[in-house]
Amino acid sequence: DAGITQSPRHKVTETGTPVTLRCHQTENHRYMYWYRQDPGHGLRLIHYSYGVKDTDKGEVSDGYSVSRSKTEDFLLTLESATSSQTSVYFCASADTGELFFGEGSRLTVL
Amino acid sequence: DQQVKQNSPSLSVQEGRISILNCDYTNSMFDYFLWYKKYPAEGPTFLISISSIKDKNEDGRFTVFLNKSAKHLSLHIVPSQPGDSAVYFCAARVSGTYKYIFGTGTRLKVLA
Numbered sequence: 001d002a003g004i005t006q007s008p009r010h011k012v013t014e015t016g017t018p019v020t021l022r023c024h025q026t027e028n029h030r031y032m033y034w035y036r037q038d039p040g041h042g043l044r045l046i047h048y049s050y051g052v053k054d055t056d057k058g059e060v061s062d063g064y065s066v067s068r069s070k071t072e073d074f075l076l077t078l079e080s081a082t083s084s085q086t087s088v089y090f091c092a093s094a095d096t097g098e099l100f101f102g103e104g105s106r107l108t109v110l
Numbered sequence: 111d112q113q114v115k116q117n118s119p120s121l122s123v124q125e126g127r128i129s130i131l132n133c134d135y136t137n138s139m140f141d142y143f144l145w146y147k148k149y150p151a152e153g154p155t156f157l158i159s160i161s162s163i164k165d166k167n168e169d170g171r172f173t174v175f176l177n178k179s180a181k182h183l184s185l186h187i188v189p190s191q192p193g194d195s196a197v198y199f200c201a202a203r204v205s206g207t208y209k210y211i212f213g214t215g216t217r218l219k220v221l222a
Contacts, residue, residue: 004153031208042116042214043154043199050208059211090153098144099153099201099210 003027004102006091009054012108019078020107031094032074034058036087037104043090046072049074081109113137115200116213124221129187132214133200140202144210145174145185148197151178157198158185161207190220 003026013019023032029050034046035058045058047066055066063085065077072095078085092099123129131145141162146154160167160174160183160186167174171184183200200213 043212098156098159103153
């Protein structure tokens with residue numbers, strides 16, 4: 001399995017505060033992704049990256065920004081968290097085929 | 111608008127029988143399809159994939175079928191085992207990109 005770690009694994013925050021989730025991969029994969037998982041919606045793509053400093057929007061990008069300054073790191077930022085952003089967030093990376101996922105970060109926005 | 115759909119939220123199958131999970135897609139601009147399995151509190155793990163130029167791919171107990179004219183993908187698990195109980199997601203890659211769209215998932219329960 002690809003070495004993908006997410007931090008923090010659990011976070012509780014209040015509405016209006018900024019939150020950053022970090023994803024770190026050790027496989028030198030070119031592509032990295034952020035998804036959120038919600039009941040009834042499955043996994044929805046937030047943003048993805050196809051190289052250092054190269055990112056693109058996914059299906060549900062509003063309220064989220066990302067940055068990738070190094071191949072191994074992909075950050076997801078919620079500038080001002082809202083209750084609708086309470087979710088489980090998964091990071092993934094890929095080389096030429098399948099995605100490899102991290103274990104998820106559970107975010108609760110009160 | 112969900113481009114990749116899994117219309118059955120759940121499925122129960124007896125141990126030893128065949129499990130068939132289905133997925134429909136609405137966009138012809140997908141070139142690669144995948145199935146993932148997810149246990150609670152874990153990340154999804156890759157199961158099997160198929161290119162859009164093929165109609166079948168097999169790996170042990172898992173077989174994926176692709177019907178391009180019907181825009182339909184299915185995963186067959188034979189024989190089903192209790193350890194197969196999990197949520198299964200299908201995914202599709204947008205042609206010419208590395209953007210992957212996932213379905214809503216089907217919860218499979220294999221009864222012993």
